[in-house]
Amino acid sequence: MSEQSEDLEAQLASSLREYADRPELHWAPSAVVADVVSRRTTQRRRWRSLSLSAGAVAVVLLAVGVGLWAGRPPPSGIYPSMVTVSRVDYYVGAGRGLTVDEAALMPFGVVEVGPHGMPLDRFADRIAYQLTGVEPQEALVARAAPDIPDDSSPYGEWFILWGPEGTSADAYSAALCSHFDLSHPATAGFRCNEPTPPTNATSEPTSTPVATDRESPTPTTPSPVPTLAITPGPAAAETVHVLARTISAPIEATVGASGVWTGTEVIVWGGWLGDDELGFGLRGVSGDGAAYDPAQDTWRRLSEAPIEPRAGHFAVWTGDEMLIWGGYSDSGLAADGAAYDPIQDRWRPLPHAPVDWVADLRDIVEQDGDSFASIWMGREWVIAFKGIGDDVSEPIRVAAYNHQLDAWRELPTARGSRTEGIELAWTGNELILFSFELLWRMSIDGSDWQPVRQTPWGLPAYSPVWTGDQLMAVVTWWRTPSEWSFVATWDPSSDSWEPLTQPPRSARGQLLLDKQHVISLGSDLAYEIVGGVWLDVPMSVDRSDAVVVWTGRELLVWGGWECGACPNGVFQEGLLLTPDW
Amino acid sequence: MSQAHPPEQTLELLSARDQDAFTRLVVMHDAELVRLCFVICGDVEMARDATQNTWHRLWSRPPSLRDASKLRPWLLTVAANEARQIARRRRTGYVRELEYHTRRTETATVSDFRIDLAELLRKLAPDERQLLGLRYVLGLSSEEIGAVLGVSAEGARSRLHRLLSKIRKNLKDV
Numbered sequence: 001m002s003e004q005s006e007d008l009e010a011q012l013a014s015s016l017r018e019y020a021d022r023p024e025l026h027w028a029p030s031a032v033v034a035d036v037v038s039r040r041t042t043q044r045r046r047w048r049s050l051s052l053s054a055g056a057v058a059v060v061l062l063a064v065g066v067g068l069w070a071g072r073p074p075p076s077g078i079y080p081s082m083v084t085v086s087r088v089d090y091y092v093g094a095g096r097g098l099t100v101d102e103a104a105l106m107p108f109g110v111v112e113v114g115p116h117g118m119p120l121d122r123f124a125d126r127i128a129y130q131l132t133g134v135e136p137q138e139a140l141v142a143r144a145a146p147d148i149p150d151d152s153s154p155y156g157e158w159f160i161l162w163g164p165e166g167t168s169a170d171a172y173s174a175a176l177c178s179h180f181d182l183s184h185p186a187t188a189g190f191r192c193n194e195p196t197p198p199t200n201a202t203s204e205p206t207s208t209p210v211a212t213d214r215e216s217p218t219p220t221t222p223s224p225v226p227t228l229a230i231t232p233g234p235a236a237a238e239t240v241h242v243l244a245r246t247i248s249a250p251i252e253a254t255v256g257a258s259g260v261w262t263g264t265e266v267i268v269w270g271g272w273l274g275d276d277e278l279g280f281g282l283r284g285v286s287g288d289g290a291a292y293d294p295a296q297d298t299w300r301r302l303s304e305a306p307i308e309p310r311a312g313h314f315a316v317w318t319g320d321e322m323l324i325w326g327g328y329s330d331s332g333l334a335a336d337g338a339a340y341d342p343i344q345d346r347w348r349p350l351p352h353a354p355v356d357w358v359a360d361l362r363d364i365v366e367q368d369g370d371s372f373a374s375i376w377m378g379r380e381w382v383i384a385f386k387g388i389g390d391d392v393s394e395p396i397r398v399a400a401y402n403h404q405l406d407a408w409r410e411l412p413t414a415r416g417s418r419t420e421g422i423e424l425a426w427t428g429n430e431l432i433l434f435s436f437e438l439l440w441r442m443s444i445d446g447s448d449w450q451p452v453r454q455t456p457w458g459l460p461a462y463s464p465v466w467t468g469d470q471l472m473a474v475v476t477w478w479r480t481p482s483e484w485s486f487v488a489t490w491d492p493s494s495d496s497w498e499p500l501t502q503p504p505r506s507a508r509g510q511l512l513l514d515k516q517h518v519i520s521l522g523s524d525l526a527y528e529i530v531g532g533v534w535l536d537v538p539m540s541v542d543r544s545d546a547v548v549v550w551t552g553r554e555l556l557v558w559g560g561w562e563c564g565a566c567p568n569g570v571f572q573e574g575l576l577l578t579p580d581w
Numbered sequence: 582m583s584q585a586h587p588p589e590q591t592l593e594l595l596s597a598r599d600q601d602a603f604t605r606l607v608v609m610h611d612a613e614l615v616r617l618c619f620v621i622c623g624d625v626e627m628a629r630d631a632t633q634n635t636w637h638r639l640w641s642r643p644p645s646l647r648d649a650s651k652l653r654p655w656l657l658t659v660a661a662n663e664a665r666q667i668a669r670r671r672r673t674g675y676v677r678e679l680e681y682h683t684r685r686t687e688t689a690t691v692s693d694f695r696i697d698l699a700e701l702l703r704k705l706a707p708d709e710r711q712l713l714g715l716r717y718v719l720g721l722s723s724e725e726i727g728a729v730l731g732v733s734a735e736g737a738r739s740r741l742h743r744l745l746s747k748i749r750k751n752l753k754d755v
Contacts, residue, residue: 008745008748008749008752009717009745012713012717012748013716013717013718013720015698016620016698016713016714016717016718017717017718019619019620019698020616020617020619020620020714020718021616022619022625024625025615025616025619025625025628025629026611026612026615027611027629029604029607029608029611030604032607032611032632032633032636033600033603033604033607033636035633035636036603036633036636036637036640037600037603037640561642562641562642564596564642564643567645569642
């Protein structure tokens, strides 16, 4: 190699090492391990990148440092500082860290604990970014807080609590002090202020989704702390026996495949192939498909599709065809689709989506799967995706494919959460769109999106399903050490929310609809709609990104990650689970 | 911390969810993983998230490696993949500003001028930034880089050569 190249290499090495030599990158090993082993579900990971509406909640940042190192005197109390940046009110304090037990007693959501060793200002930037979507440079918070020592607190523990908009600093401070173990040795020198006790009234429904204005709200009177009964409900009324058997498809099992129920067959298609031999990464995407007839317990392979192999695509059953659209192919994000006729075992390509729509899609090839959603509306297939927005929200582009006309039409654009995903539901005459705290409805004529009232607890709702007369969704109350999720119903006529009977354990994961039950798949629970009771349904589907199809009688699970004993990490055998209701 | 175990035993211990063995790997490799991720995605938070995802992947689904020496390349590969994915998801080409000095050697006069490293990195694909990180931040040999990229040592050298040519051209253009 020439002298010039060596010179360039030497300078690259020195510059890049300097570039990557940043103390804030490094966490204490104990913090790394604690974070990893405490993760249990993908939902938890989702919450790690939580983005809360700045207009919907007030944020408390409690910076807690023991301060006994380096001869630094310990903080002598909680130092509340309200700093308003953009739409966020920050309450900044200092003291020792909360134990897990203490955090569990807090009447506020604990958004994140840790990390150790991160300078306070950087942590504030990070939290501000996660909560508001405001770029770190614009969201400097802690530096403006006069009570926080202008240094990093390398041994401190940082965390934030959050509550409804307008919750006063005193309310947070009082809650902290009332649950704080002052006998802990690390609290030497710690003293609580004498704040006003936190309000404990029942919460009122919050306002409708926040519009586009980005002005900083001025905290007025303190909002009450939501009083949620976050203790488990009564034990399940009964345990439903589930008959389980394994099934083997004639194609390689994948991750992120699609699955539809035709009335007689479950059709699976595509997906990521598993890890290579050394576990060095995915081997690519599959273009194979197969159909399973549960009545005959037989499989058949599908003919070859006219589109690129892909994963993470959408699929829907129209009544006579399976439609596939989008997904990730080897050449990037796909903006095309095909229809499959199971009687003829024949494919046909779908027409192209609206031109500018596709162009936008091409521009955002980096979007992840949560940024897309689809729902079948009886005659039309609605597909929605998030585009590029501003600091606060992102536009959700929506288009509908008419199966009878074999044509697309564009629907009005909605606004979505900047970092969270989108979900759709169809009530029979209205399209419902959830994007974290932004909830919308639109009538079938596609006139425009109207806001849906947020949950009265100031908490986001996920996984909407329409039962025939009301919408059910999982509402999550995030706490440390574990979040608590329950199921609530939304009545479209009154635009109001009501919680169901509290489940005996946290209702996790995807909701599936039976005629008489709503199944909370991740928690092995089912809610009997008529009887109003929870049932144990031990399905134990411990897979991620698997195909999950409810046939009306049984649940077919195929592929998916988390198979520790499988060479490529993917479950090769499918499951057919039949609850004996 | 408990006593160190032979590398082969580490894989077994990982499969058995041995937290001590896991912690030992974190101590050994966390710094290099997070540096590599930072070069790829150019953001502290993303780099940290990518690294944590890597450790989570190792903890939840340890790879079925027959050779313990493959573990480090496995970690580097997974971390790089995570960093690329996170950077894509957040659709950012944002790399923190940092300037560095280089020397215009093609002229007789050696004079310092400033190059925006951020601009340079922004023009590179994530795969190329990964290659830079492996070579110049972690100091891996071509054989080691090849193990991470799944190519031969010669293939790694070839990629590096092409990348240096591209950077050199870029610097000249600047």
